[in-house]
Amino acid sequence: MSPVFWILATLTIAGALAAVLLKNTVHCALALTVAFAGLALLFLELGAQFAGFAQILVYIGAVAILVVFAILLTRGSETPKDGVFSHTWLAGLATAAAVFAVLAWAVLGNAKALPNQAAMPSVSVHDIGIALVGRYVLPLEIIAVLLTSAMIGAVIVAMHDKEGAK
Amino acid sequence: MTPLTGFLLVAALLFSIGLAGALTRRNAILVLIGIELMLNAANLNLIAFWRYGPHPERLTGMMFAIFSIAVAAAEAAVGLGLVIQLHRHAHTTDLDAINRMKG
Numbered sequence: 001m002s003p004v005f006w007i008l009a010t011l012t013i014a015g016a017l018a019a020v021l022l023k024n025t026v027h028c029a030l031a032l033t034v035a036f037a038g039l040a041l042l043f044l045e046l047g048a049q050f051a052g053f054a055q056i057l058v059y060i061g062a063v064a065i066l067v068v069f070a071i072l073l074t075r076g077s078e079t080p081k082d083g084v085f086s087h088t089w090l091a092g093l094a095t096a097a098a099v100f101a102v103l104a105w106a107v108l109g110n111a112k113a114l115p116n117q118a119a120m121p122s123v124s125v126h127d128i129g130i131a132l133v134g135r136y137v138l139p140l141e142i143i144a145v146l147l148t149s150a151m152i153g154a155v156i157v158a159m160h161d162k163e164g165a166k
Numbered sequence: 167m168t169p170l171t172g173f174l175l176v177a178a179l180l181f182s183i184g185l186a187g188a189l190t191r192r193n194a195i196l197v198l199i200g201i202e203l204m205l206n207a208a209n210l211n212l213i214a215f216w217r218y219g220p221h222p223e224r225l226t227g228m229m230f231a232i233f234s235i236a237v238a239a240a241e242a243a244v245g246l247g248l249v250i251q252l253h254r255h256a257h258t259t260d261l262d263a264i265n266r267m268k269g
Contacts, residue, residue, distance in 0.1 A: 005169070017183055020183055058236075084193065085190050099182050114168065127223075127225065128225065146240055150241075150244050158246075
């Protein structure tokens with residue numbers, strides 16, 4: 001395990017914890033951006049340059065901005081008086097802890113069976129492009145249709161209806 | 167501890183943090199943030215298995231991660247649109263206060 005991995009893992013986990021725990025919603029969105037950036041750097045550390053830069057473009061560039069917009073449009077930055085956590089928070093925390101315990105048990109219990117190739121794979125963007133329009137062309141087309149319909153759907157859902165407007 | 171184990175443990179921790187956020191926060195946007203964290207943890211698993219798996223040149227894990235990022239972007243757009251409409255309708259994003267499907 002390299003020190004770079006530990007630094008990036010700490011950054012990502014700290015960002016995720018802050019995103020979940022902070023009281024101010026805008027601060028949560030900023031902490032979420034830190035977690036996304038840490039994940040993008042982890043992808044780069046794993047040699048997946050294309051996925052890392054796609055992560056930066058899509059998550060930091062688009063999703064984080066969308067979240068900030070939604071917070072400001074819904075006046076969610078005002079901290080509610082009776083706390084930010086649901087009254088069933090204990091059950092939620094217990095569920096999450098149980099899920100982590102099961103996942104960690106499964107990973108650590110099968111550590112010997114996991115693959116461990118030492119050689120860093122060298123994959124260029126050219127290879128990814130060839131694969132996208134060759135072997136993976138059908139998923140690519142489905143994703144294109146999905147993104148188009150999601151965009152239209154999001155606009156329709158968030159659109160003002162003139163009759164019901166007060 | 168092999169490198170892959172470390173990445174898988176980080177992804178598991180990230181997934182659990184996201185799950186805890188989605189289950190315990192009251193603001194609907196924070197629930198969406200938790201779901202995004204869970205999707206990202208899955209992506210980290212896919213990339214880590216691609217890196218340490220036996221056939222990285224086939225790009226399977228990488229392609230899964232790229233498509234998953236695209237699906238997550240679509241999910242975020244629709245989810246946040248729904249939250250904005252919910253706020254317009256119920257004048258709150260507090261999920262404890264929204265307890266009727268009829269509106």
